[in-house]
Amino acid sequence: MNVDSTIEIAGPRPxxxxxxxxxxxxxxxxxxxxxxxxxxxxxxxxxxxxRSLGAVSDVSLRIPRGQVMxxxxxxxxxxxxxxxxxxGLTTPSEGDVLVxxxxxxxxxxKALARHVQPIFQDPYSSLNPRKRISQIVGLPLQVHGIGTxxxxxxxVAETLDVVGLPRRAADQFPGQLSxxxxxxxxxxxxxxxRPDIVICDEPTSALDVSVQAQILNLLLDxxxxxxxxxxxxxxxxAVVEHLVDxxxxxxxxxxxxxxxxxxxxxxxxxxxxxxLLASALTPEPGLGVPDIGMGDAMPDPSAPPSGCxxxxxxxxxxxxxxxxxxxxxDIRGDNARVxxxxx
Amino acid sequence: MTISNVSPAESSASTAGASLGEIPLPAPAWSRxxxxxxxxxxxxxxxxxxxxxVLIALxxxxxxxxxxxHQDIANRMVPPVWHDKGSxxxxxxxxxxxxxxxxxxxxxxxxxxxxxxxxxxxSGIIGTTLGVLAGYFGGRVDAVISYIxxxxxxxxxxxxxxxxxxxxxxxxxxxxxxxxxxxWDRFAVVSRSVTxxxxxxxxxxxxxxxxCSLPYILLREVLPNIAxxxxxxxxxxxxxxxxxxxTLSFLGMGVQPPLPSWGLMVAEGxxxxxFQPWVIAIPGIALFVLVLxxxxxxxxxxxxxxxxxRN
Numbered sequence: 288m289n290v291d292s293t294i295e296i297a298g299p300r301p302x303x304x305x306x307x308x309x310x311x312x313x314x315x316x317x318x319x320x321x322x323x324x325x326x327x328x329x330x331x332x333x334x335x336x337x338r339s340l341g342a343v344s345d346v347s348l349r350i351p352r353g354q355v356m357x358x359x360x361x362x363x364x365x366x367x368x369x370x371x372x373x374x375g376l377t378t379p380s381e382g383d384v385l386v387x388x389x390x391x392x393x394x395x396x397k398a399l400a401r402h403v404q405p406i407f408q409d410p411y412s413s414l415n416p417r418k419r420i421s422q423i424v425g426l427p428l429q430v431h432g433i434g435t436x437x438x439x440x441x442x443v444a445e446t447l448d449v450v451g452l453p454r455r456a457a458d459q460f461p462g463q464l465s466x467x468x469x470x471x472x473x474x475x476x477x478x479x480x481r482p483d484i485v486i487c488d489e490p491t492s493a494l495d496v497s498v499q500a501q502i503l504n505l506l507l508d509x510x511x512x513x514x515x516x517x518x519x520x521x522x523x524x525a526v527v528e529h530l531v532d533x534x535x536x537x538x539x540x541x542x543x544x545x546x547x548x549x550x551x552x553x554x555x556x557x558x559x560x561x562x563l564l565a566s567a568l569t570p571e572p573g574l575g576v577p578d579i580g581m582g583d584a585m586p587d588p589s590a591p592p593s594g595c596x597x598x599x600x601x602x603x604x605x606x607x608x609x610x611x612x613x614x615x616x617d618i619r620g621d622n623a624r625v626x627x628x629x630x
Numbered sequence: 631m632t633i634s635n636v637s638p639a640e641s642s643a644s645t646a647g648a649s650l651g652e653i654p655l656p657a658p659a660w661s662r663x664x665x666x667x668x669x670x671x672x673x674x675x676x677x678x679x680x681x682x683x684v685l686i687a688l689x690x691x692x693x694x695x696x697x698x699x700h701q702d703i704a705n706r707m708v709p710p711v712w713h714d715k716g717s718x719x720x721x722x723x724x725x726x727x728x729x730x731x732x733x734x735x736x737x738x739x740x741x742x743x744x745x746x747x748x749x750x751x752x753s754g755i756i757g758t759t760l761g762v763l764a765g766y767f768g769g770r771v772d773a774v775i776s777y778i779x780x781x782x783x784x785x786x787x788x789x790x791x792x793x794x795x796x797x798x799x800x801x802x803x804x805x806x807x808x809x810x811x812x813x814w815d816r817f818a819v820v821s822r823s824v825t826x827x828x829x830x831x832x833x834x835x836x837x838x839x840x841x842c843s844l845p846y847i848l849l850r851e852v853l854p855n856i857a858x859x860x861x862x863x864x865x866x867x868x869x870x871x872x873x874x875x876x877t878l879s880f881l882g883m884g885v886q887p888p889l890p891s892w893g894l895m896v897a898e899g900x901x902x903x904x905f906q907p908w909v910i911a912i913p914g915i916a917l918f919v920l921v922l923x924x925x926x927x928x929x930x931x932x933x934x935x936x937x938x939x940r941n
Contacts, residue, residue: 371835
């Protein structure tokens with residue numbers, strides 16, 4: 288292995304900065320995001336031009352094989368837009384994604400589907416209510432023309448075993464299953480093609496707490512069993528802490544801090560990360576919602592603040608924050624990145 | 631009322647760990663279907679009446695006591711059997727040309743049902759295609775299709791149909807084609823809005839990430855989930871088409887004599903409406919009952935089609 292196998296934030300500079308002796312045999316990271324941006328046009332009509340909204344701006348991220356990368360941030364910060372781009376559901380406005388070193392832009396959706404599969408947030412919406420579980424789980428094989436009908440049925444049964452569902456669930460409709468069971472079906476559908484990378488977009492936030500733990504443990508077991516790489520998107524820090532190797536923190540479409548789990552949870556550098564951690568609810572009753580003293584309104588993404596987007600809410604903001612946007616810079620010798628003038 | 635044997639609430643209430651092993655088994659399919667069908671009173675009535683109408687239409691030649699086209703000038707305007715001068719030979723009387731009303735009524739079922747079905751099918755295909763495309767793609771496609779829908783909504787159906795059928799000359803085929811080309815607006819509006827709801831469902835995203843083709847997504851993922859609403863619209867439009875055919879025939883621009891269309895029967899009897907009211911009341915009641923039954927059927931089907939079942 289070599290230095291590039293750890294996650295690093297790559298800025299606008301070339302990605303392979305440190306050619307080493309090992310680079311001959313090195314494998315590309317499972318997923319590499321290079322300056323990924325997505326902007327939408329708001330309020331445009333047939334003849335008038337609308338405003339531009341930058342949902343995701345210049346995100347660069349490397350996820351090595353077999354690792355779990357957590358992506359956290361409050362609602363509306365661009366996490367789900369990022370997931371959609373990785374899944375090929377929307378095309379990036381700028382930048383590209385490298386899946387196993389191959390660019391996603393212009394790639395065939397079917398080819399991509401063999402590498403990257405999603406697990407969505409809401410198991411009530413992610414399963415077509417008109418299809419039987421066997422059809423839902425077997426759909427990837429069917430679409431990709433893998434195996435005969437009998438082989439596919441066997442593979443479906445096997446995959447249901449893997450995710451801990453009874454085989455007779457195959458003949459049922461999603462409406463007959465509980466939330467946790469449905470999420471297991473969604474996981475089975477994602478895994479039946481043996482993808483390398485699974486994009487988990489808040490996979491537990493729609494579930495009861497007791498079921499959440501089961502699903503998280505299942506995801507961890509499956510990662511071990513199949514050598515999966517996860518991008519785990521969540522706003523629930525407790526869930527992220529339980530699962531991930533590294534964490535990237537997003538604010539208003541940009542990554543503001545990125546590091547190992549210990550770094551982010553133990554010694555957060557960016558004021559936003561600190562506030563995010565302080566805002567996490569404790570299980571202790573009676574404490575109420577913690578007040579972190581920065582208001583609860585995220586700025587309008589279609590008119591982001593000048594300079595550092597976080598400055599209107601930041602307790603440490605100074606004049607320079609209003610004028611100059613901090614670059615996401617390496618922290619020397621620490622294998623982490625942070626975008627703050629004062630970190 | 632019946633209780634659906636698998637309630638989602640029940641299975642999700644237990645914790646996942648416990649319920650993993652105890653997913654309730656579905657009851658035998660057939661008994662579930664019959665229970666749901668007849669647990670809904672409106673649906674049962676609609677189903678029975680429409681079913682009868684279909685049987686009558688199919689077996690009209692066997693059921694009709696007389697030839698519906700046979701004119702018997704000696705027996706003109708015979709009143710129905712419950713009238714003092716009525717007779718069992720002509721149970722519902724005869725019209726001004728001495729044709730047996732019951733036989734014409736039975737044969738008329740064929741025309742009404744054909745019109746209803748074929749028009750709903752043609753307009754359903756046009757409207758659903760437009761609506762699903764507009765709803766799924768949004769943006770420019772939606773703007774163009776919405777413009778077409780608005781244009782169509784701005785046209786008064788009866789006037790346009792009258793004008794066009796007077797140009798081409800009324801006939802059964804003309805009426806079907808005209809109404810089929812005119813009545814797609816509700817299909818388009820409804821399928822557009824329900825497709826907009828389904829478009830962003832995560833199962834559609836899941837299919838897209840798999841690389842499913844667009845026709846597959848629209849036909850297999852979207853369509854089955856909007857079919858419930860479309861079936862309701864379909865029944866509404868069937869009823870609408872049947873009434874419009876009667877209207878056009880009444881105005882002389884629809885089905886042409888001597889075909890036994892119910893609208894035409896009303897038109898032919900309108901001169902006698904004050905002294906022999908049954909001449910128009912009988913086909914009028916037939917129209918009313920059929921249209922009501924189709925609407926009941928539509929409402930019932932919508933309830934049945936809702937996922938999870940509504941009883």
